[in-house]
Amino acid sequence: MKILIVDDEKRIIEVLEAYLEREGYEIHSADNGIDALKKAKTIELDLMILDLMLPDISGEEVCRLVRKDSDLPILMLTAKSAEDDRINGIVMGADDYVSKPFSPREVVVRVQAILRRVKKAEKKDSISFNKNKLVIDLIKKEVTANGHLISLTPIEYKLLTNMAMSPGRVYSRLDLLEKIQDEGMYYEGYERSVDTHIKNLRKKMEGDPRQPIFILTVFGMGYKFGGTLDAANSPV
Template identity: 65%
Template sequence: MALKILVVDDEPMIIDVIKAYLERAGYVVYSALSGSQALKTFRDVNPDFLILDLMLPDFSGEEICKRVRETSDVPIMMLTAKTAEEDRINGIVIGADDYLTKPFSPREVVVRVEAILRRTKQASGRDILSFNDKDLMIDFLKKEVRVKGNEITLTPNEFKLLVAMAEYPGRVYSRLDLLDKMQSESYEGYERSIDVHIKNLRKKFETDTKNPEYVITVFGMGYKFGGKLDVSNPSI
Protein backbone atom coordinates (compact mmCIF):
# COMPACT_ATOMS: atom_id res chain seq x y z
CA MET A 1 0.00 0.00 0.00
CA ALA A 2 1.33 3.42 -0.96
CA LEU A 3 2.35 5.72 1.86
CA LYS A 4 0.30 8.87 2.47
CA ILE A 5 1.92 12.30 2.60
CA LEU A 6 0.22 15.52 3.68
CA VAL A 7 1.65 18.72 2.15
CA VAL A 8 0.73 21.97 3.90
CA ASP A 9 1.50 25.30 2.21
CA ASP A 10 -0.47 28.47 1.49
CA GLU A 11 0.92 28.66 -2.05
CA PRO A 12 -1.06 26.34 -4.39
CA MET A 13 1.73 26.33 -6.97
CA ILE A 14 4.23 24.95 -4.45
CA ILE A 15 1.77 22.25 -3.42
CA ASP A 16 1.15 21.31 -7.06
CA VAL A 17 4.87 20.93 -7.81
CA ILE A 18 5.65 18.90 -4.67
CA LYS A 19 2.56 16.77 -5.22
CA ALA A 20 3.54 15.99 -8.81
CA TYR A 21 7.02 14.83 -7.81
CA LEU A 22 5.83 12.80 -4.83
CA GLU A 23 3.07 11.10 -6.82
CA ARG A 24 5.62 10.26 -9.51
CA ALA A 25 7.64 8.57 -6.75
CA GLY A 26 4.62 6.45 -5.81
CA TYR A 27 3.12 8.29 -2.82
CA VAL A 28 -0.51 9.25 -2.20
CA VAL A 29 -0.53 12.99 -1.59
CA TYR A 30 -3.03 15.12 0.33
CA SER A 31 -2.83 18.89 0.66
CA ALA A 32 -3.95 21.78 2.86
CA LEU A 33 -3.67 25.55 2.41
CA SER A 34 -4.10 26.59 6.05
CA GLY A 35 -3.36 25.44 9.56
CA SER A 36 -6.95 24.58 10.42
CA GLN A 37 -7.38 22.61 7.20
CA ALA A 38 -4.08 20.85 7.86
CA LEU A 39 -5.13 19.63 11.31
CA LYS A 40 -8.50 18.42 10.02
CA THR A 41 -6.90 16.58 7.10
CA PHE A 42 -4.27 15.10 9.40
CA ARG A 43 -6.99 13.69 11.67
CA ASP A 44 -9.00 12.40 8.71
CA VAL A 45 -6.28 10.67 6.67
CA ASN A 46 -3.63 9.84 9.32
CA PRO A 47 -0.68 10.43 6.95
CA ASP A 48 2.65 8.65 7.10
CA PHE A 49 4.60 11.88 6.52
CA LEU A 50 3.93 15.61 6.97
CA ILE A 51 5.51 18.37 4.87
CA LEU A 52 4.75 21.62 6.66
CA ASP A 53 5.19 25.25 5.67
CA LEU A 54 5.80 27.47 8.69
CA MET A 55 4.14 30.65 7.43
CA LEU A 56 0.41 30.01 7.10
CA PRO A 57 -2.54 32.44 7.02
CA ASP A 58 -4.30 31.41 10.24
CA PHE A 59 -1.67 30.06 12.66
CA SER A 60 1.96 29.06 12.39
CA GLY A 61 3.47 25.82 11.24
CA GLU A 62 5.30 25.67 14.58
CA GLU A 63 1.94 25.51 16.34
CA ILE A 64 0.75 22.75 14.01
CA CYS A 65 3.94 20.81 14.69
CA LYS A 66 3.41 21.10 18.45
CA ARG A 67 -0.20 19.90 18.18
CA VAL A 68 0.73 16.97 15.96
CA ARG A 69 3.52 15.95 18.34
CA GLU A 70 1.01 15.72 21.21
CA THR A 71 -0.49 12.61 19.60
CA SER A 72 1.81 11.44 16.82
CA ASP A 73 5.46 10.78 16.00
CA VAL A 74 4.86 10.95 12.23
CA PRO A 75 7.95 12.30 10.43
CA ILE A 76 7.74 16.06 9.80
CA MET A 77 9.71 18.10 7.29
CA MET A 78 9.36 21.87 7.58
CA LEU A 79 9.43 24.19 4.56
CA THR A 80 10.04 27.86 5.11
CA ALA A 81 11.45 31.11 3.80
CA LYS A 82 12.85 31.78 7.28
CA THR A 83 16.63 31.53 7.20
CA ALA A 84 17.61 32.67 10.71
CA GLU A 85 19.52 30.11 12.76
CA GLU A 86 17.15 30.45 15.72
CA ASP A 87 14.16 29.62 13.51
CA ARG A 88 15.80 26.41 12.36
CA ILE A 89 16.90 25.41 15.83
CA ASN A 90 13.39 26.04 17.16
CA GLY A 91 11.88 23.87 14.43
CA ILE A 92 14.15 20.97 15.34
CA VAL A 93 13.61 21.37 19.07
CA ILE A 94 9.79 21.31 18.83
CA GLY A 95 9.83 18.06 16.89
CA ALA A 96 10.67 18.47 13.22
CA ASP A 97 12.74 15.72 11.57
CA ASP A 98 14.09 17.92 8.79
CA TYR A 99 14.12 21.56 7.72
CA LEU A 100 14.29 22.84 4.13
CA THR A 101 14.44 26.51 3.18
CA LYS A 102 12.80 28.09 0.15
CA PRO A 103 13.56 28.12 -2.70
CA PHE A 104 14.23 24.39 -2.94
CA SER A 105 14.41 21.65 -5.52
CA PRO A 106 11.33 19.37 -5.57
CA ARG A 107 13.69 16.49 -6.32
CA GLU A 108 15.49 17.24 -3.06
CA VAL A 109 12.16 17.13 -1.23
CA VAL A 110 11.56 13.61 -2.53
CA VAL A 111 15.09 12.47 -1.65
CA ARG A 112 14.81 13.80 1.90
CA VAL A 113 11.36 12.26 2.39
CA GLU A 114 12.64 8.86 1.27
CA ALA A 115 15.73 9.11 3.51
CA ILE A 116 13.63 9.87 6.58
CA LEU A 117 11.12 7.11 5.78
CA ARG A 118 13.96 4.58 5.36
CA ARG A 119 15.26 5.39 8.81
CA THR A 120 11.76 5.18 10.26
CA LYS A 121 11.21 1.77 8.66
CA GLN A 122 14.55 0.47 9.93
CA ALA A 123 13.77 1.63 13.46
CA SER A 124 10.34 0.00 13.41
CA GLY A 125 11.94 -3.38 12.66
CA ARG A 126 13.94 -3.51 15.89
CA ASP A 127 12.81 -5.09 19.13
CA ILE A 128 14.12 -4.15 22.57
CA LEU A 129 17.44 -3.10 24.05
CA SER A 130 18.05 -3.16 27.80
CA PHE A 131 20.95 -1.83 29.85
CA ASN A 132 22.42 -2.19 33.33
CA ASP A 133 20.38 -5.28 34.29
CA LYS A 134 17.14 -3.91 32.84
CA ASP A 135 17.51 -0.56 34.59
CA LEU A 136 16.96 1.18 31.23
CA MET A 137 14.88 -0.44 28.50
CA ILE A 138 14.18 0.84 24.99
CA ASP A 139 11.30 -0.68 23.03
CA PHE A 140 11.73 0.20 19.34
CA LEU A 141 8.38 -1.15 18.20
CA LYS A 142 6.34 0.69 20.84
CA LYS A 143 8.81 3.59 20.94
CA GLU A 144 8.80 3.40 24.72
CA VAL A 145 11.57 4.01 27.24
CA ARG A 146 11.45 2.65 30.78
CA VAL A 147 13.78 3.45 33.66
CA LYS A 148 13.50 1.22 36.75
CA GLY A 149 10.20 -0.05 35.34
CA ASN A 150 8.66 3.39 34.91
CA GLU A 151 7.79 4.68 31.46
CA ILE A 152 9.57 7.93 30.57
CA THR A 153 7.87 10.30 28.13
CA LEU A 154 10.28 11.49 25.44
CA THR A 155 9.70 13.71 22.45
CA PRO A 156 10.30 12.05 19.05
CA ASN A 157 13.64 13.84 18.68
CA GLU A 158 14.73 12.88 22.19
CA PHE A 159 13.87 9.26 21.43
CA LYS A 160 15.86 9.34 18.18
CA LEU A 161 18.83 10.90 19.91
CA LEU A 162 18.79 8.30 22.69
CA VAL A 163 18.50 5.45 20.17
CA ALA A 164 21.36 6.84 18.06
CA MET A 165 23.72 6.67 21.04
CA ALA A 166 22.35 3.52 22.67
CA GLU A 167 22.86 1.40 19.54
CA TYR A 168 26.63 1.68 20.06
CA PRO A 169 27.40 2.10 23.77
CA GLY A 170 30.74 3.75 24.42
CA ARG A 171 31.06 5.25 20.94
CA VAL A 172 31.74 9.00 20.99
CA TYR A 173 29.48 11.10 18.77
CA SER A 174 30.11 14.71 17.83
CA ARG A 175 27.13 17.04 17.70
CA LEU A 176 27.15 16.89 13.90
CA ASP A 177 27.26 13.08 14.05
CA LEU A 178 24.09 13.13 16.14
CA LEU A 179 22.40 15.62 13.81
CA ASP A 180 23.17 13.21 10.96
CA LYS A 181 21.48 10.43 12.93
CA MET A 182 18.40 12.55 13.62
CA GLN A 183 17.97 14.14 10.20
CA SER A 184 18.66 13.53 6.52
CA GLU A 185 21.24 16.30 6.38
CA SER A 186 23.78 17.89 8.73
CA TYR A 187 23.17 21.53 9.55
CA GLU A 188 26.36 23.30 10.47
CA GLY A 189 25.69 25.83 13.18
CA TYR A 190 22.77 23.95 14.73
CA GLU A 191 24.83 21.79 17.04
CA ARG A 192 23.38 23.76 19.97
CA SER A 193 20.04 22.04 19.40
CA ILE A 194 21.73 18.75 20.36
CA ASP A 195 22.81 20.29 23.67
CA VAL A 196 19.18 21.19 24.38
CA HIS A 197 18.03 17.62 23.73
CA ILE A 198 20.86 16.18 25.85
CA LYS A 199 19.93 18.44 28.75
CA ASN A 200 16.27 17.40 28.50
CA LEU A 201 17.14 13.70 28.31
CA ARG A 202 19.20 13.90 31.48
CA LYS A 203 16.43 15.67 33.35
CA LYS A 204 14.00 12.91 32.42
CA PHE A 205 15.90 9.78 33.41
CA GLU A 206 19.30 10.43 34.98
CA THR A 207 19.37 10.05 38.77
CA ASP A 208 22.09 12.70 39.02
CA THR A 209 22.20 15.09 36.06
CA LYS A 210 25.61 16.41 37.14
CA ASN A 211 27.06 12.89 37.15
CA PRO A 212 25.04 11.13 34.44
CA GLU A 213 25.14 7.37 34.10
CA TYR A 214 23.87 7.05 30.54
CA VAL A 215 24.23 10.29 28.53
CA ILE A 216 27.86 11.24 29.14
CA THR A 217 29.75 14.30 27.93
CA VAL A 218 33.15 13.69 26.36
CA PHE A 219 34.74 17.11 26.72
CA GLY A 220 35.97 18.65 23.50
CA MET A 221 34.49 15.80 21.44
CA GLY A 222 30.77 15.29 22.03
CA TYR A 223 28.69 12.66 23.82
CA LYS A 224 28.57 8.92 24.39
CA PHE A 225 26.16 6.38 25.86
CA GLY A 226 27.45 4.90 29.10
CA GLY A 227 24.99 2.05 29.70
CA LYS A 228 26.12 -1.59 29.65
CA LEU A 229 24.09 -3.63 27.17
CA ASP A 230 22.37 -6.68 28.69
CA VAL A 231 23.12 -9.98 26.99
CA SER A 232 19.49 -11.10 26.74
CA ASN A 233 16.78 -9.34 24.77
CA PRO A 234 13.94 -8.99 27.30
CA SER A 235 10.32 -8.12 26.88
CA ILE A 236 8.69 -5.12 28.47
Protein backbone atom coordinates (compact mmCIF):
# COMPACT_ATOMS: atom_id res chain seq x y z
CA MET A 1 0.00 0.00 0.00
CA LYS A 2 1.23 3.48 -0.86
CA ILE A 3 1.59 6.25 1.70
CA LEU A 4 2.58 9.88 1.08
CA ILE A 5 4.38 11.67 3.93
CA VAL A 6 4.13 15.46 3.69
CA ASP A 7 6.46 17.35 6.05
CA ASP A 8 9.13 20.03 5.63
CA GLU A 9 11.34 18.38 8.26
CA LYS A 10 13.58 15.86 6.52
CA ARG A 11 14.31 13.98 9.74
CA ILE A 12 10.62 13.33 10.38
CA ILE A 13 10.17 11.93 6.88
CA GLU A 14 13.22 9.69 7.31
CA VAL A 15 12.04 8.32 10.66
CA LEU A 16 8.47 7.64 9.53
CA GLU A 17 9.68 6.18 6.26
CA ALA A 18 11.92 3.71 8.12
CA TYR A 19 9.13 2.58 10.45
CA LEU A 20 6.47 2.31 7.76
CA GLU A 21 8.68 0.55 5.22
CA ARG A 22 9.44 -2.01 7.92
CA GLU A 23 5.69 -2.74 7.93
CA GLY A 24 5.67 -3.26 4.16
CA TYR A 25 4.31 0.09 2.97
CA GLU A 26 5.61 1.87 -0.13
CA ILE A 27 6.55 5.38 0.92
CA HIS A 28 6.51 8.61 -1.11
CA SER A 29 7.33 12.02 0.33
CA ALA A 30 6.88 15.75 -0.25
CA ASP A 31 8.32 18.70 1.69
CA ASN A 32 5.73 21.26 0.58
CA GLY A 33 2.04 21.53 -0.19
CA ILE A 34 2.28 22.04 -3.96
CA ASP A 35 4.38 18.91 -4.44
CA ALA A 36 2.01 16.99 -2.17
CA LEU A 37 -1.01 17.94 -4.29
CA LYS A 38 0.79 16.92 -7.48
CA LYS A 39 1.70 13.51 -6.05
CA ALA A 40 -1.81 13.02 -4.68
CA LYS A 41 -3.10 13.38 -8.26
CA THR A 42 -0.44 11.26 -10.00
CA ILE A 43 0.14 8.43 -7.51
CA GLU A 44 -2.56 5.94 -6.54
CA LEU A 45 -2.20 6.55 -2.81
CA ASP A 46 -3.82 4.66 0.04
CA LEU A 47 -3.13 7.24 2.77
CA MET A 48 -1.51 10.63 3.37
CA ILE A 49 0.36 11.70 6.50
CA LEU A 50 0.10 15.49 6.43
CA ASP A 51 1.90 18.14 8.48
CA LEU A 52 -0.18 21.29 8.99
CA MET A 53 2.74 23.72 9.02
CA LEU A 54 4.22 23.72 5.51
CA PRO A 55 6.43 26.39 3.87
CA ASP A 56 4.13 27.29 0.96
CA ILE A 57 0.46 26.53 1.60
CA SER A 58 -0.99 25.30 4.86
CA GLY A 59 -1.72 21.68 5.57
CA GLU A 60 -5.35 22.64 6.15
CA GLU A 61 -5.54 23.96 2.58
CA VAL A 62 -3.83 20.84 1.23
CA CYS A 63 -6.38 18.73 3.08
CA ARG A 64 -9.29 20.77 1.74
CA LEU A 65 -8.05 20.52 -1.85
CA VAL A 66 -7.42 16.78 -1.59
CA ARG A 67 -10.91 16.31 -0.19
CA LYS A 68 -12.38 18.02 -3.28
CA ASP A 69 -11.01 15.23 -5.47
CA SER A 70 -11.00 12.11 -3.30
CA ASP A 71 -11.73 10.37 -0.02
CA LEU A 72 -8.04 9.58 0.50
CA PRO A 73 -7.52 8.86 4.22
CA ILE A 74 -5.51 11.64 5.89
CA LEU A 75 -3.58 11.46 9.16
CA MET A 76 -2.63 14.95 10.29
CA LEU A 77 0.73 15.42 11.96
CA THR A 78 1.47 18.77 13.54
CA ALA A 79 3.09 20.74 16.32
CA LYS A 80 -0.23 22.45 16.97
CA SER A 81 -1.69 20.96 20.13
CA ALA A 82 -4.48 23.31 21.14
CA GLU A 83 -7.96 21.77 21.20
CA ASP A 84 -9.27 24.24 18.60
CA ASP A 85 -6.47 23.24 16.20
CA ARG A 86 -7.21 19.55 16.66
CA ILE A 87 -10.92 20.11 16.09
CA ASN A 88 -10.17 22.25 13.04
CA GLY A 89 -8.07 19.46 11.58
CA ILE A 90 -10.92 17.01 11.87
CA VAL A 91 -13.39 19.53 10.46
CA MET A 92 -11.08 20.02 7.46
CA GLY A 93 -11.49 16.33 6.67
CA ALA A 94 -8.69 14.50 8.49
CA ASP A 95 -9.37 10.93 9.62
CA ASP A 96 -7.06 11.17 12.62
CA TYR A 97 -4.68 13.58 14.31
CA VAL A 98 -1.26 13.18 16.00
CA SER A 99 0.58 16.00 17.74
CA LYS A 100 4.35 16.52 17.71
CA PRO A 101 6.46 15.30 19.40
CA PHE A 102 5.12 11.85 18.59
CA SER A 103 6.03 8.21 18.86
CA PRO A 104 6.73 6.70 15.43
CA ARG A 105 5.18 3.46 16.64
CA GLU A 106 1.98 5.32 17.53
CA VAL A 107 1.85 6.77 14.03
CA VAL A 108 2.25 3.27 12.56
CA VAL A 109 -0.58 1.94 14.74
CA ARG A 110 -2.87 4.81 13.74
CA VAL A 111 -2.04 4.30 10.06
CA GLN A 112 -2.86 0.60 10.35
CA ALA A 113 -6.15 1.36 12.13
CA ILE A 114 -7.25 3.85 9.47
CA LEU A 115 -6.40 1.49 6.61
CA ARG A 116 -8.15 -1.38 8.37
CA ARG A 117 -11.35 0.67 8.65
CA VAL A 118 -11.16 1.66 4.98
CA LYS A 119 -10.56 -1.92 3.86
CA LYS A 120 -13.50 -3.17 5.92
CA ALA A 121 -15.81 -0.52 4.47
CA GLU A 122 -14.76 -1.30 0.89
CA LYS A 123 -15.49 -5.01 1.32
CA LYS A 124 -18.97 -4.51 2.71
CA ASP A 125 -22.09 -4.99 0.61
CA SER A 126 -23.98 -3.18 3.34
CA ILE A 127 -23.38 -1.47 6.66
CA SER A 128 -25.73 -1.20 9.63
CA PHE A 129 -25.97 0.98 12.71
CA ASN A 130 -27.67 0.97 16.12
CA LYS A 131 -28.66 -2.72 16.01
CA ASN A 132 -29.99 -2.55 12.44
CA LYS A 133 -32.09 0.56 12.99
CA LEU A 134 -30.32 1.97 9.96
CA VAL A 135 -29.05 -0.26 7.12
CA ILE A 136 -27.31 1.05 4.01
CA ASP A 137 -27.08 -1.37 1.07
CA LEU A 138 -24.00 -0.16 -0.80
CA ILE A 139 -24.67 -2.35 -3.83
CA LYS A 140 -28.36 -1.60 -4.38
CA LYS A 141 -27.96 1.93 -2.95
CA GLU A 142 -30.98 1.39 -0.75
CA VAL A 143 -31.51 2.59 2.82
CA THR A 144 -33.71 0.96 5.45
CA ALA A 145 -34.57 2.95 8.58
CA ASN A 146 -36.46 1.42 11.52
CA GLY A 147 -37.39 -1.57 9.37
CA HIS A 148 -38.78 0.46 6.47
CA LEU A 149 -37.22 1.01 3.07
CA ILE A 150 -37.01 4.76 2.52
CA SER A 151 -36.80 6.66 -0.74
CA LEU A 152 -33.82 9.01 -0.98
CA THR A 153 -32.79 11.34 -3.75
CA PRO A 154 -29.28 10.80 -5.20
CA ILE A 155 -28.06 13.85 -3.28
CA GLU A 156 -29.55 12.62 0.01
CA TYR A 157 -28.05 9.16 -0.47
CA LYS A 158 -24.63 10.61 -1.21
CA LEU A 159 -24.74 12.90 1.81
CA LEU A 160 -25.77 10.04 4.09
CA THR A 161 -23.20 7.51 2.88
CA ASN A 162 -20.33 10.00 3.02
CA MET A 163 -21.09 10.79 6.65
CA ALA A 164 -21.90 7.20 7.63
CA MET A 165 -18.54 5.95 6.33
CA SER A 166 -16.80 8.11 8.96
CA PRO A 167 -18.96 8.16 12.11
CA GLY A 168 -18.07 11.05 14.38
CA ARG A 169 -16.19 13.02 11.75
CA VAL A 170 -17.43 16.61 11.42
CA TYR A 171 -18.32 17.79 7.92
CA SER A 172 -18.72 21.47 7.15
CA ARG A 173 -21.45 22.49 4.71
CA LEU A 174 -18.74 23.21 2.14
CA ASP A 175 -17.33 19.69 2.60
CA LEU A 176 -20.73 18.17 1.90
CA LEU A 177 -21.41 20.48 -1.02
CA GLU A 178 -18.10 19.50 -2.62
CA LYS A 179 -18.89 15.78 -2.13
CA ILE A 180 -22.03 16.25 -4.20
CA GLN A 181 -20.28 18.23 -6.93
CA ASP A 182 -17.42 15.74 -7.16
CA GLU A 183 -19.91 13.07 -8.16
CA GLY A 184 -20.85 15.11 -11.21
CA MET A 185 -24.28 15.93 -9.84
CA TYR A 186 -25.90 19.21 -10.75
CA TYR A 187 -26.24 21.31 -7.63
CA GLU A 188 -27.67 24.78 -7.44
CA GLY A 189 -27.47 27.07 -4.46
CA TYR A 190 -25.27 28.07 -1.58
CA GLU A 191 -23.69 26.07 1.22
CA ARG A 192 -26.76 26.68 3.40
CA SER A 193 -28.85 24.71 0.91
CA VAL A 194 -27.21 21.61 2.40
CA ASP A 195 -29.36 22.29 5.47
CA THR A 196 -32.48 21.59 3.40
CA HIS A 197 -31.18 18.18 2.32
CA ILE A 198 -30.20 17.36 5.91
CA LYS A 199 -33.68 18.37 7.09
CA ASN A 200 -35.27 16.10 4.48
CA LEU A 201 -32.95 13.22 5.46
CA ARG A 202 -33.98 13.55 9.08
CA LYS A 203 -37.68 13.50 8.21
CA LYS A 204 -37.22 10.28 6.27
CA MET A 205 -34.87 8.32 8.53
CA GLU A 206 -35.10 9.62 12.09
CA GLY A 207 -37.79 8.42 14.50
CA ASP A 208 -38.05 11.97 15.82
CA PRO A 209 -36.46 14.55 13.48
CA ARG A 210 -36.38 17.06 16.35
CA GLN A 211 -34.17 14.69 18.35
CA PRO A 212 -32.01 12.98 15.72
CA ILE A 213 -29.65 10.15 16.57
CA PHE A 214 -27.98 9.69 13.18
CA ILE A 215 -27.55 13.10 11.52
CA LEU A 216 -26.31 15.44 14.24
CA THR A 217 -25.66 19.17 14.14
CA VAL A 218 -22.28 20.40 15.38
CA PHE A 219 -23.03 24.03 16.14
CA GLY A 220 -20.79 26.50 14.34
CA MET A 221 -19.14 23.73 12.33
CA GLY A 222 -21.57 21.59 10.36
CA TYR A 223 -22.81 18.02 10.74
CA LYS A 224 -21.63 14.59 11.80
CA PHE A 225 -22.98 11.04 11.72
CA GLY A 226 -23.87 9.91 15.24
CA GLY A 227 -24.83 6.29 14.59
CA THR A 228 -22.96 3.39 16.22
CA LEU A 229 -21.60 0.85 13.76
CA ASP A 230 -22.95 -2.62 14.54
CA ALA A 231 -20.42 -5.14 15.88
CA ALA A 232 -20.55 -7.26 12.72
CA ASN A 233 -19.32 -4.27 10.72
CA SER A 234 -16.56 -3.22 13.11
CA PRO A 235 -12.87 -3.71 12.31
CA VAL A 236 -11.32 -6.71 14.05
